Amino acid sequence: KQEVTQIPAALSVPEGENLVLNCSFTDSAIYNLQWFRQDPGKGLTSLLLIQSSQREQTSGRLNASLDKSSGRSTLYIAASQPGDSATYLCAPGGDSGTYKYIFGTGTRLKVLA
């Protein structure tokens, strides 16, 4: 059974810092992996989607990498801003394109102005 761990569980940093959020998963037979952002009281918003054949994806100040064989993904946030404050969740997708994603419990990020 896939298990997903996100470290750290919470993070508080001053504005402008570069950040690395970690995600590890136990079953490397994944189809893809998604990173999401969740604001308090809101739904999840997809940030980046990495297919299993890819090593990384970039969107603006965000860069996500995937090392499928070692069961790890990282989300890099450059030049953090107070608006980046949210909970970030990773979700590896099951093999063969199944629709089943297993979510980590997330990293709660607070960027201080």
Place this chain on the structure above:
Amino acid sequence: NAGVTQTPKFQVLKTGQSMTLQCAQDMNHEYMSWYRQDPGMGLRLIHYSVGAGITDQGEVPNGYNVSRSTTEDFPLRLLSAAPSQTSVYFCASSPGPGNTIYFGEGSWLTVV
């Protein structure tokens, strides 16, 4: 541009009552799913559907029923509410495997 719409946003139920959480999407997505989110446990898949007339169980299906009569709608029914079903429920949709998942805003359910 509605995306995924969930209703109601908040609901209080008494133990034993039944209710339906509604979910609709206007993106013509084949895949729809229901998750529940509990503190310290992340999101867990309840039921999912890969198209009209096709549904399957997820990780925590007990106590919930679903049906998919149209592409747009995927309601979640609580048959006899229990306090353990107090949670935040999210509906999601996707065009298909390997695609971005779009979430609704959530439905906060309290069972007393």
